[in-house]
Amino acid sequence: MLESSLEFLRCVKCGAKLELDTFSFGKEIQEGLLECKKCKLEFPIIQKIPILWDDFSKYLSSRRILGGKLYKLTHSAKLKSFVKKSLTSKDNDRTNLEEKWAIVYQNSRISKFYSTIKKNLDSLPSSKFVLEHGCSIGIMTSHLANSCDHVFGIDRSFSAIQIAKKQFKPNLDYFVADSLSPVFGKLQFDLVLALNVLEIIEPQVLLKLISKQITKGYFTISDPYDFDRGHASVKNPIDASSLRTNLKNLGFKVSNSTKKPSFIPWNLKLNPRTSINYKVDLVIAQKS
Ligand SMILES: C[S@@+](CC[C@H](N)C(=O)[O-])C[C@H]1O[C@@H](n2cnc3c(N)ncnc32)[C@H](O)[C@@H]1O
Ligand SMILES: [Zn+2]
Structure with missing residues (x-):
């Protein structure tokens, strides 16, 4: 730290x-x-x-x-x-599961998904405070630290954060924490990211919490809407349309380029013979 x-x-x-x-x-x-x-x-x-x-x-x-x-x-x-x-x-x-997934993310860093998100983030103004929820091994967090002042990532997986922490940058820090807990109190962020976490962190609750973390700034959110996870499923799933409506109701304006749902390929390499090929929706929303 x-x-x-x-x-x-x-x-x-x-x-x-x-x-x-x-x-x-x-x-x-x-x-x-x-x-x-x-x-x-x-x-x-x-x-x-x-x-x-x-x-x-x-x-x-x-x-x-x-x-x-x-x-x-x-x-x-x-x-x-x-x-x-x-x-x-x-x-x-959960240890083995979290270790396994941390390695999957490490082996899947080269995916169209990450380069597309990077391109979109690079077009936003540089931010003073940035937070990524469910940052895993820190692919995006680390990228943002090249252009923003203070960049933080939180994830509940110690294994993932251990990999993220291998890269030192003086303005980049990671914490093992629950996104729904008030880790930063009332601190306001200029940019918050929540990429592919809505199946695991109750969507409406997370959106409300993130809305409180942004008075003026950007919210970048992506998801494959893969909600069918048996007993581990969230209570209130969301889709491309209700995500946008929710954001509007919380005071965000959805950027013109992400008004329509997108289908960005996100390839997760589980092992040399198995991959998951998601098509992910991206929304960039703003409060001004
Ligand atoms: C599907 S992965 C997405 C990882 C990364 N955002 C990406 O798109 O490559 C979801 C991540 O959220 C983390 N996570 C799940 N529930 C969480 C919670 N309540 N608080 C913080 N992190 C959580 C998991 O450990 C995992 O790293
Ligand atoms: Zn206390």
């Missing part, structure tokens, strides 16, 4: 500012604890990655394998005991 990110972070439970206890650092904070003095919650920073979850035990309860790995990866005694005491119950483990 960049030390400079501290001023923008808030406790995801009570919204208070966080204090930083650093155990080791180089160019960035390598290991440490972020502490909320108000509600006493603590958030670990492991391998430069802050995990901003309101209940770290719960985060690890569905990622026990990750818990073991984090325990091994930590060096300071205080952090080791923090991870250890958070390793309690067990649910279905």
Whole structure:
């Protein structure tokens, strides 16, 4: 974590500012604890990655394998005991799934989808504050850091953020966090991205939250609308038309070039013999 990110972070439970206890650092904070003095919650920073979850035990309860790995990866005694005491119950483990998908995204970086989105983003004015929800391995976040002032990415997958963090840029930082939690308090962004996350993060709730993060600025959103995911499906799916209506109702103007639904190829290479070929819709909306 960049030390400079501290001023923008808030406790995801009570919204208070966080204090930083650093155990080791180089160019960035390598290991440490972020502490909320108000509600006493603590958030670990492991391998430069802050995990901003309101209940770290719960985060690890569905990622026990990750818990073991984090325990091994930590060096300071205080952090080791923090991870250890958070390793309690067990649910279905997400670690392998998240590791697998992080590798899929890494192997799928060269897709028409990413070059098309980059081209669209490059045509927007340069932004001061940028946030990407569900940034995964940071393909877009990292690209935006070449032209914008402060760029942040959040994702619930530690494995994905671990890959994203391999690339250092002094104005780019990543956090393991739930998009629906108030990681940045009331901070306003000039550009927010939510690419291909609507099947996983309840769409209406996410749109409302992002609308509150933008007073004046751009919102870039894409999706293949692949909502049929059995018990893991979101409650209220959305389609190309209701997405645009929702955005208008929230005070956004949809750009002329994305008024009509698009079908941008997004090729995900699952393994050498299997790919998913989505056709993704893109909307660029603006509040001015
Ligand atoms: C389908 S992937 C899309 C990744 C990337 N945006 C892209 O288009 O290449 C969805 C991402 O959202 C993340 N995610 C899912 N639910 C989340 C949540 N509640 N908060 C933050 N990230 C979440 C997943 O870990 C995953 O990396
Ligand atoms: Zn707090």
